Amino acid sequence: MLIKDLRDKFGFKVLAGEDVLDREINGLYCCDLLSWVMSHAKDGDAWITVQTHMNIVAIASLLNLACVIVPESIDVDEDTIVKANEEEVPILSTDIDSFKIFTKFYEAGMR
C-alpha cells in the first residue's frame, strides 16, 4: 500500500508531505505515548496518534515511519505542518476513529 492510497482510496486529507506520497506503507501502529512509540513502532509504519505538536514529526522522521494519521479530524498545529513539510513527513487527516482506520487497512489487504 502506498501513502497516496490513503488519499485516493480512503479519502483521507493530506495536510503535509504532498511530494512524498509515493512511499510504501508496511504496517499500521497506534499509540499516543511517545517513548512507547519510540520503542515499538517499526520502519515504514503509518502511525495513528492524537498528538499533534511538533514532536511527532521528529519521531516519525527518526524512526522512518511512513506517515502520521490524525484521526477524528483533530486540529493539527500549524507549526507541526510546516515542520512536517520541511522534514518530508506526510501527515494525513480523517474524520473516522482509530478502529475504523484499522478496519480500512485490513479490508485493503494489510495483515
Add this chain to the structure above:
Amino acid sequence: MDEKEKNTGIKLEYEIIKDDFSRAGEASSNIKRVLRQLGIDSSVIRKTAIATYEAEINVVIHSEGGKMVVNIEPDKIEITAKDNGPGIKDIDQAMQKGFSTASQKVRELGFGAGMGLPNMKRSCDEFYIESEFGKGTTVKMIFKL
C-alpha cells in the same frame, strides 16, 4: 570520509534548552543525518536515533538544560548527554520501566510513560548514568560499529 577523518574521529556538539519543546528532537535529527551521510549501518542509526531522542527529551523536560556530545570513531559511536541539574535522587527507581515524575501538562503531550531511560539502555551496547542530586545528570552510551 577520508582516512584522516577516520583516524581522528568526528565530534558533534549540541546545546539542549530547557522546556524548548518546539526544538526538541532537532539535535537527534541532525545526528541521524550526519550518521547517514557517513554511511553508518541503518540498524545502528535506528538505535542511535531512539537513544539520542530519549536523552534529548529528558534534558528538555526534566533538567535545567545541557548538551549532547557525539564522538564518532572507527569502531564505535559514543554519545553523552550532560545537564545542569537538578539531578536524579534515586537512579534505580528512575531506570524502572513506567517510573516518571513528568508533570500532568507534559503527560498530556504524550511524554511521561517512564520508558525513556529503559529505551536508551536497551538501544546501546554500553550504558552509564551518573547523577548528583542538586547538580546534574550525565548519561553516556556507546554503540559498537
